Amino acid sequence: MDERPQENVKFETFTVTNTLKDLCLNNNSVSISGSDSLNSCSNNGSSSSSSLQDVNINKNSVSISLCSSVSESGNKISVSKNAESSDCEESEKSSFRSFCPSKPHKGNDRRWDAIQYVKGKDGDLGLAHFRLLKKLGCGDIGSVYLAELRGMGCLFAMKVMDKGMLAGRKKLLRAQTEREILSLLDHPFLPTLYSHFETEKFSCLLMEFCSGGDLHILRQRQPGKHFTEPAARFYASEVLLALEYLHMMGVVYRDLKPENVLVREDGHIMLSDFDLSLRCFVNPTLVQSCSEPSCRISSYCIQPACIDPACKLPVCVEPACLQPSCFKPRFLSSKTTKVKSEKTNLVNSDSFPVLIAEPTNARSMSFVGTHEYLAPEIIRGDGHGSAVDWWTFGIFLYELLLGRTPFKGNDNRETLFNVVGQSLKFTEGSSISFAAKDLIRGLLVKDPQKRLGFKRGATEIKQHPFFESVNWALIRSTHPPEIPKPIDIPLLNQAFKSSLPSNDKGATDSDRSSGPYLDFEFF
Numbered sequence: 001m002d003e004r005p006q007e008n009v010k011f012e013t014f015t016v017t018n019t020l021k022d023l024c025l026n027n028n029s030v031s032i033s034g035s036d037s038l039n040s041c042s043n044n045g046s047s048s049s050s051s052l053q054d055v056n057i058n059k060n061s062v063s064i065s066l067c068s069s070v071s072e073s074g075n076k077i078s079v080s081k082n083a084e085s086s087d088c089e090e091s092e093k094s095s096f097r098s099f100c101p102s103k104p105h106k107g108n109d110r111r112w113d114a115i116q117y118v119k120g121k122d123g124d125l126g127l128a129h130f131r132l133l134k135k136l137g138c139g140d141i142g143s144v145y146l147a148e149l150r151g152m153g154c155l156f157a158m159k160v161m162d163k164g165m166l167a168g169r170k171k172l173l174r175a176q177t178e179r180e181i182l183s184l185l186d187h188p189f190l191p192t193l194y195s196h197f198e199t200e201k202f203s204c205l206l207m208e209f210c211s212g213g214d215l216h217i218l219r220q221r222q223p224g225k226h227f228t229e230p231a232a233r234f235y236a237s238e239v240l241l242a243l244e245y246l247h248m249m250g251v252v253y254r255d256l257k258p259e260n261v262l263v264r265e266d267g268h269i270m271l272s273d274f275d276l277s278l279r280c281f282v283n284p285t286l287v288q289s290c291s292e293p294s295c296r297i298s299s300y301c302i303q304p305a306c307i308d309p310a311c312k313l314p315v316c317v318e319p320a321c322l323q324p325s326c327f328k329p330r331f332l333s334s335k336t337t338k339v340k341s342e343k344t345n346l347v348n349s350d351s352f353p354v355l356i357a358e359p360t361n362a363r364s365m366s367f368v369g370t371h372e373y374l375a376p377e378i379i380r381g382d383g384h385g386s387a388v389d390w391w392t393f394g395i396f397l398y399e400l401l402l403g404r405t406p407f408k409g410n411d412n413r414e415t416l417f418n419v420v421g422q423s424l425k426f427t428e429g430s431s432i433s434f435a436a437k438d439l440i441r442g443l444l445v446k447d448p449q450k451r452l453g454f455k456r457g458a459t460e461i462k463q464h465p466f467f468e469s470v471n472w473a474l475i476r477s478t479h480p481p482e483i484p485k486p487i488d489i490p491l492l493n494q495a496f497k498s499s500l501p502s503n504d505k506g507a508t509d510s511d512r513s514s515g516p517y518l519d520f521e522f523f
C-alpha cells in the first residue's frame with residue numbers, strides 16, 4: 001500500500017473564531033442566529049508579503065524560514081505526525097424520543113434517542129456506559145475506538161484524548177477547536193457529535209461510526225489503484241457539498257485528503273478530522289441580485305459586518321426587497337472592499353438567486369495541512385482563506401482519478417517547491433475525460449483569486465460540466481459505488497474478548513470500563 005507520510009504541518013499565527021449557531025434558509029426568509037466571538041485576532045487584513053526562502057523538513061520536524069514582512073509574532077510551531085447506521089437495536093428504550101434543536105436533521109436518529117435515554121436514566125455519560133470493541137485508529141491528539149453503548153446495541157466512534165498529553169503538548173486549543181466545530185455540524189456528509197464527556201484523565205467525543213474505512217484504503221483496492229470516473233464523481237460531489245456547508249458555517253476545512261473521507265455503512269461519505277480547520281468570521285450579507293426596479297436597492301446587511309470589534313456597522317434590513325429572487329446571502333467582510341465590489345458586480349450580473357457562502361476574506365497565516373495537499377498560498381505564506389479548500393479539492397479529485405497526487409516530489413521539500421513552481425501535468429495516456437481535466441485545471445490555479453470557486457464558491461464548481469450528470473438535490477438517494485459489508489457485532493465482541501490479556505479474560509465488562517483510569521492501550 002502506498003503510504004503518505006503521516007505528518008501534518010501546522011504553523012499557527014492567529015485564529016479568528018465565530019460561532020454561527022444556526023443558519024436557516026428557506027424560500028421566503030434567511031434567518032441567522034448565533035453569537036460571534038473574536039477569541040484572538042492579531043491580523044485582520046494587514047498586508048503581508050512573504051516568500052519561501054528555505055524549507056527544511058525531516059521526519060520529525062519542519063522548520064520554515066520565511067522572508068517575510070508579516071507583522072504577527074509570537075508564532076507557535078507544531079508538527080503533527082501524523083452512517084447513517086441501522087446498528088441500534090429496536091427496543092422499548094429507543095422509543096424515548098429526543099428533542100435536538102441544534103441538529104434538526106437528527107430527529108429520527110435512534111442513536112440520539114439511545115444517548116438521551118441513558119442520560120435521562122443515569123445523568124451524565126461516562127466510560128462505564130460503553131464497551132470498547134476495537135481501536136479504529138490513532139491521530140495526533142487522540143485514539144479512536146469503536147464503542148458500543150451498553151444494553152442499547154448502538155455503535156459509535158469514540159475519540160479519546162488524554163488531557164495531560166494535550167496540555168503537555170500544547171494541543172488543548174486544537175482539541176477545543178475540533179470539538180466546537182463538531183458541535184456545530186448537522187449535515188449528512190459530516191460527523192454528528194452525539195456527546196462529549198470528560199473523566200479525570202480523558203476527554204471523550206462520541207461520534208458516528210463509519211464502517212467502510214477511508215477513501216485512501218478504498219482507492220488502493222481499485223483496479224489500477226484509482227477510481228473510475230463515475231465513482232470519483234460520486235465521492236467528489238458529496239465532498240463538495242460537505243465543504244460548501246462548512247464554508248457556510250464559517251469553517252475552512254484545510255485538511256482534505258482521501259484519508260479523511262470516511263465511508264459510512266450505506267456507502268455515502270463522511271468528512272472527518274477538524275483539528276486543523278480554521279474557524280473564521282462569516283458575515284451574512286443580503287445583496288440584491290435581480291434586475292427588477294423594485295429590487296434596485298443597495299446591499300442589505302443583517303448583522304454587523306466586520307471582523308474588527310471596533311467597527312460598528314449598522315444593522316439594516318430594507319423590507320422592500322425581501323423576496324427570494326431579490327437577494328443572495330453572502331459572507332463578506334468590510335475589510336475586502338475590492339473583493340466585495342467585484343462580487344457584487346458578479347452577483348448583479350446573474351439572473352437567478354444563488355447561494356454563495358464563502359468567507360474568502362478570512363485570512364490565516366497558519367502553515368497547516370499535508371504536504372502534497374498544501375495550497376501554494378499557504379506555502380508562500382501569503383495568507384489564505386476558503387480558496388485553499390478548492391485547491392485541495394483539485395488535488396483530491398486528481399488523486400481519486402489518477403491514483404497519485406500531481407506535485408509529489410522525492411521528499412517533502414521537493415513537493416513544496418513543486419506545488420509552488422511546477423505546472424500541472426496529467427500522466428501521458430491517462431484516460432480521464434476532458435471535463436475532468438478542465439475542472440482539475442480550474443481548481444489547481446496557483447493564484448487563489450483566479451481559482452475556480454473563489455468568486456462564487458461551491459456553486460461555481462457544481463456548475464462545471466464534470467458534474468453535469470449530478471442531481472445535487474437527490475444525491476443522498478444516489479446508489480454509492482460500493483457498500484461496505486455489514487458490521488458483525490457478535491464477532492467483534494468475540495474478537496474483543498480474545499484480545500484481552502489472558503489474566504483479564506475472566507473480568508467482566510463492567511470491571512474493565514468502570515474506572516476513570518481505563519487503560520486504553522490494552523488493545
Ligand SMILES: Nc1ncnc2c1ncn2[C@@H]1O[C@H](COP(=O)(O)OP(=O)(O)OP(=O)(O)O)[C@@H](O)[C@H]1O
Pocket residue numbers: 008080081082136137138139140141142143144157159191207208209210211214259260262272273275
Ligand atoms: N467516525 C469514525 N468512524 C470510523 N473510523 C474513524 C472515525 N473517526 C476516526 N476514525 C479512524 O480513526 C483514525 C484516527 O482519527 P483521528 O481523526 O483522530 O486522526 P487522524 O485522522 O489520523 O488525524 P489527526 O492526526 O490530524 O487528528 C482515523 O485514521 C480513522 O481511520
